[in-house]
Amino acid sequence: MSDKKYDAVIIGGGASGLFCAAQLCMQGRQPVVIEHSDKFARKLRITGKGRCNVTNNCDAETVMKNIPRNSRFMYSALSRFAPEDTMAFFEMLGVPLKTERGNRVFPVSDNANDIAEALIKACTDWGAELVTDNVRSLMIENGEAKGVKCDGGEYYGEMIIVAAGGRSYPKTGSTGDGYRLARSAGHRVTDIKPSLCPIVTAEREECAAAMGLSLKNCTLTLRETGAKKAVYHELGELLFTHFGLSGPLVLSASAHLFELDKKKYQIDIDLKPALDEEQLDRRIQRDLGEFPNRVFSNSLGRLLPAKLIPVIIGRSGIEPDKRVNQITKEERRRLCQVIKKLTYTVKGMRPVEEAIITRGGVELSEIDPKTMESKLCKKLYFIGEVLDIDAYTGGFNLQIAFSTAYACAAGSQR
DSSP states (O other): EEEEEEEEEEOOOOOOHHHHHHHHHHHTEEEEEEEEESTTTTTHHHHHHTOOOEEEOOOOHHHHHHSSGGGGHHHHHHSSOOOHHHHHHHTTOOOOEEEEEEGGGEEOOOOOHHHHHHHHHHHHHHEEEEEEEEEEEEEEEETTTEEETTTTTTEEEEEEEEEOOSSSSSTTTTSHHHHHHHHHTTTBBOOOOEEOOEEEESSSHHHHHTTTTTTEEEEEEEEETTTTTTTTTEEEEEEOOOEEEEHHHHHHHHHHHHOTTTTOHHHHHHOOSSSHHHHHHHHHHHHHHTTTTTTTGEEEETTSSSSGGGHHHHHHOOOOOOOOOOOHHHHHHHHHHHOOEEEEEEEEEEEGGSEEEEEEEEEEBOTTTTOOOBSSTTTTTEEEGGOOOOSSSSSSSHHHHHHHHHHHHHTTTO
């Protein structure tokens, strides 16, 4: 049974917890990191499709613009530790980085394990203790955090830091324990919802018929139903699933979905963004003209993926068995419109367990933004995804984890 005293007890061995431990070690302090799963940095190892989009090569102001809610809370933390500092830190650890489209930063190796292992090695080499144990409760006396009770004993520290993540990807260890601990200290936890998450559409059967189809170069436009102005618009890749839509474009779009119980949204997909309607019409005429006696259902193979052809034909209103030389100009116009604007109605999002990031968490008004210390309980800190702050895709969420971890370590210096 353990019964040790540390400079800091960190609950959670993910990105923010390990980063905070490394920063504390650099100050000459000894932290312990307690992780309840059998592997540290599990979620970090699968981010960015296993490549780890570690940050975004931009300034602090741009990071804040990519945080849709509560961005002002991050002003102090990002001022002290910006993306350039994150990049310098990991390159100091011997992990060369590269910048790709959208200023996304990855390890040159394209291997997320390199980031995870470098962080773990820094912690152990510099004096942090990494422990596998289950945290059962916080020990709080007279409004001050003293330690934590675990299956393996009690751990005491000058700082008790909750870095337990959110509720997304529970198989990686993010089971929402941080919220339970926060509530036990008197904190309010806002509603926990998914973000960066696959989207369920009302046209579920249609999507299921195209299940597994990945579109590489299409544009997705998200808007409130009836509104002209787009909430989100981007070129990229998406995936049809048995419930609706997924893939990078859809995950990014989901971060812009708010109040789904009150607002209605639609997704418009442009299957041929490189062509305007006039150019597309000429292309269709050329394709149809090569085999004028073919039936319509067998004439779109060069233009569209096979799985989408029945969908497009159904939406166009053109009879599948109609000979292409009988298709009218008006029918071609409708066909162009469907290809340029394939619309789906957002019904909801998949469960938070399938999300990349959790929206919601510890109420920020109860946290000191300069140090991440609780305003309700002395020597208790919250960092990373457990807080009620999340960002769009592009490395911004990991930057939030690193900046809040740095603020905690630096701001707590006595």
